[in-house]
Amino acid sequence: MTPRGLAMLESVSRQCVGQTLLDFMFRHIQPYFTEDINQLVNEEPFNSLFEAQRLGRFKPNAPVMIDSNRYDPLVPWTAANQLGRDWCAQDADVEFRTNEEPPFLNKLVINHALPMLVDGEPAMQWIAARFNGEPTTPNCGQF
Known part of the structure; x- marks a missing residue:
């Protein structure tokens, strides 16, 4: 992560979602990373984490x-x-x-x-x- 990304992580670790939205909405995510974010999400550990949380993998047990x-x-x-x-x-x-x-x-x-x-x-x-x-x-x- 870039220094800007580390500062953002430190900031959001002490915030509720509403404050994070106000502070960081409408911003591009790439400046927070030293590597290409489009590549990172397809690599481990991110790929497995995203796949484990992907909705639709399991059939709902109710309508x-x-x-x-x-x-x-x-x-x-x-x-x-x-x-x-x-x-x-x-x-x-x-x-x-x-x-x-x-x-x-x-x-x-x-x-x-x-x-x-x-x-x-x-x-x-x-x-x-x-x-x-x-x-x-x-x-x-x-x-």
Whole structure:
């Protein structure tokens, strides 16, 4: 790590996530490393650590609803879609929903936060329906 990277690690070790976001959002990560970050993530120990945490490796033991904004700058829609397809390939009960709110001030992650407000009530209704024993409507193979 570069001196800047070491200073960042020292700083975040004493912070909550909110403060870290305020201090370090909108920054490129490469200046914190002496090596190419794109190479590092494919080498050990990083590769094994990322693989161990990769969602989709194991079939969920309950129905799942995934709701993703197509233009989310923080959690890419393609990754959420792939997660749903990975679980569908394991015969999981998955309902995938796409929020089509158009991109708006994406560097402010509005397209990440706004769908939580727009889709929050339908998501809560989906959860309540599961607790009430209502059947699911999986859409594997349709997304």
